Amino acid sequence: MADEALTAGAAARRLGVAVTTLRTWHQRYGLGPSRHESGHHRRYTADDMSRLQIMQRLTAEGVAPAEAAAWALSQAAPEQPGPPDPRPARTDPAPAVRGLTRAAMRLDAPAMRDTLCTAIRERGVIGAWTDVMAPALIVVGERYEATRRFVEVEHLLSRAVTEALAAVEHAAGIPRIMLAAADEEQHTLPLEALAAALAQAGVPTRLFGARVPPQALLDAIARTGPAAVVLWSQRPATGLPAQLTRVRDVPHPPVVVAAAGPGWPEDDLPPGITRLKSLTEAVGLLSDF
Amino acid sequence: MADEALTAGAAARRLGVAVTTLRTWHQRYGLGPSRHESGHHRRYTADDMSRLQIMQRLTAEGVAPAEAAAWALSQAAPEQPGPPDPRPARTDPAPAVRGLTRAAMRLDAPAMRDTLCTAIRERGVIGAWTDVMAPALIVVGERYEATRRFVEVEHLLSRAVTEALAAVEHAAGIPRIMLAAADEEQHTLPLEALAAALAQAGVPTRLFGARVPPQALLDAIARTGPAAVVLWSQRPATGLPAQLTRVRDVPHPPVVVAAAGPGWPEDDLPPGITRLKSLTEAVGLLSDF
DNA sequence: CGGAACCTGCGTCGATTCGTGCGTCGATTA
DNA sequence: TAATCGACGCACGAATCGACGCAGGTTCCG
Structure with a gap:
């Protein structure tokens, strides 16, 4: 044909x-x-x-x-040494973000994959997340909020990011850190970024996705006895401090119970709870285990 | 005659x-x-x-x-060499399934990853799915149905399977096949398996996850004009044939509109719709594009 | 830092070109 | 003698044409 x-x-x-x-x-x-x-x-x-x-x-x-x-x-003729890598990279993430959102609008999964893998390779997980992934997600999210269209673009981009983060080489060893989403919380991409960043720093983790009921989470904590637990909350509706204290008060409590994400209250966190404000901070704190 | x-x-x-x-x-x-x-x-x-x-x-x-x-x-090329059922002395899948479900119960992500990667390497995507992944998912699912516990096990296993399938080398080229879930359908793992199987066969695809509104899907189809569209439905509640006809009647109708998954009616499919009953059949049909 | 000029992808419009099924014609086949 | 052949042409709808304009985003400049 x-x-x-x-x-x-x-x-x-x-x-x-x-x-x-x-x-x-x-x-x-x-x-x-x-x-x-x-x-x-x-x-x-x-x-x-x-x-x-x-x-x-x-x-x-x-x-x-x-x-x-x-x-x-x-490039009239085929096959030459390839494009002169139009990425001053390190310094200017803007082209990558633009390219990523454009590829997303075009529903072009391969291009997204490509951009994301390159970003991770060149900037590391933390850099890729803060400079490329998060901005692109925000752009697409805002575009959806404004127009009520292009949900599929948002979903496809999320999935591409998930895949790219999952592709990061996992760290060996027994995980002593557990990452979980708050009850009812659907957004877990930042958690996945954290997991990937920790993996890149050589720290093995246990990542729980969304839709894990609180009791199941407590059971799992009791069963595996992690040294640290991070609970992510994106929206205030899901950031109920009671969840944190329940984790803290489990029979063999983790050394660190951390609250991450904008969903938790600013200041009124229960005692014994650590507030994580950024990816870098989180990696810094958690890689000590 | x-x-x-x-x-x-x-x-x-x-x-x-x-x-x-x-x-x-x-x-x-x-x-x-x-x-x-x-x-x-x-x-x-x-x-x-x-x-x-x-x-x-x-x-x-x-x-x-x-x-x-x-x-x-x-299609004139009569009688392709026929699928010679590539089943040379594979290892017994039972141990792998057992190991996988055990690792899942243990919330042991690395072990799951290991088992899954090995399965894909040794059996190919199709074999890994039908012999290992699907059975393990069924076991875990039934365990949850029976006990109403261990949801987190199920989710973790799903995620591990997703990651393993996503790690399959993607095929190069511009995708002319679109895979999507029916409206409201949440289960997409089989679709991911299909995408991975096709990728392994060198066929690039566009995989749409769940939660893509029907109108957005139709828009995307109209915009990208794929040669084939596969709609997946897991539960009968989501398998409304009207979705299929809407895809079929789009301005540039795909050459093939296929219904896959147990959610669709057995026989009463509209004309011009292809029913896909197995992964093997699907890969066989779709790799001609 | 704010506004104006510019870039860019794409929708719309009336006119034109193409693809397609089929009728017709004189010659050939069965 | 009836059916079919290849060649040609026509009618009609679909696809595309060029031109234009708009909306978002970016760049430039005061």
Whole structure:
């Protein structure tokens, strides 16, 4: 099935962009079918498609479209030493965030994966989370709040982040730290980031996802007797301090019981409870175990 | 009834199209009698007829004729070597299942990861899912049903399976297959298994998790125009056939709209919907794209 | 730091081009 | 003699065309 000429719509569909965008790219940047006379329909050959894919990949990395197009055009022939890594990285996370949100809007899972893995490789888990993942999640979240659309974008991005964090090499050893979400709490991405960050610091953990009933959590704590327990709460509705004291008062209490996340009250935490305010702080405290 | 070979008029009558249309199909798409020399009369064999029927069914479902013809022709390759049931002396899955459920009860994530990775390595994704993961999930699920305890075990196991499946090397290329959960459906592990199995077979996919509103899904399908869409439903409450027809009737309908999972009705599926009954069947059908 | 200019993806509109099924015609086949 | 052949053409709906404009975001500049 070597369709040697894709129609405009087919090409757009294959790339996950709108048809009009292809036309725009053509007339604005000259990035179109190699042979095309005005008025007639465009036919995208395999070569054309590979140029479009370069364009798409570069923009997914946060390169400005005009620049990406120029670069894609200069790549008439296939296979060369690859793009000059348009990432001053370390210093400027903005392109990565932009590329990530763009890939998410396009529902482009592979591109998201790529960006996320690169971010983790280059910045470490903590840097990737604070500079790239969290900002992108906030951008997409706010866009949803504002428009009430694009939920699927949000979910897909969450999933990509989850996968990227889960792919971090797990630390060996018996976990003595337990990470759990507060009752009813659905958001656990920050917890997963914490787990990944600790893993990267060589600290093994036990990560409990959402939807673990309080009693089951207490049972599990009693059974495994962790040295530290971190409870995450995103929304105030789930940040009931009673949960913390129940953990603290378990038969063989953990040395540290920590409350993390914006859902907990600012100051009124019960005695014996540690407040964790940032990823860095959390990793610093918990890697002593 | 060994109809040696149908004449052009007979074939046309049998299909309900004009004779000239058959000739057009032949010269435009190459979809004609397998043996035919120019100037002589066409004779359609049973094989030819079945190809024509594929053509007709697809066009009746709204697939563009050119595409339908290409598809019908690709099916021409009669009798693929057949799935030779790749089951060379695999190790007995029972120990793995037992080990996995035990590790889950122990909340021992590293051990679960280990078992799962080994299973995937030794049995491939399909084998690992059907022989190890699914059975273990069923065991744990039944244990929860019976005792109303150990939810956390179930969640932890689910998460470990998700991670293991997500770790399978993703296939490169632009995905033309979309996997999604039915509305309100929360269970997506089987979908993740399908995605991983396809990835292992070199087929890129777009996996939509749960909680994607139906309208958003339709938008995404319209925007990306996948060649195939698989909708998963675990519970009958979520298996409403209307969802399938809505996908089928989208502007650029996918060539294949498939219903997978036990939630869909046994027989009463709308026309043009493919029922997928097993992982193997699904991979076999979908890897042709 | 705030506002204006600019960039960019994409929806919309009326006009045009294409894909497609099928009728017609003179010649050929069965 | 009836059916079919290849070639040609037509009608109609779908897809696409170029032009334009809008909305969000970014960059620039005072």
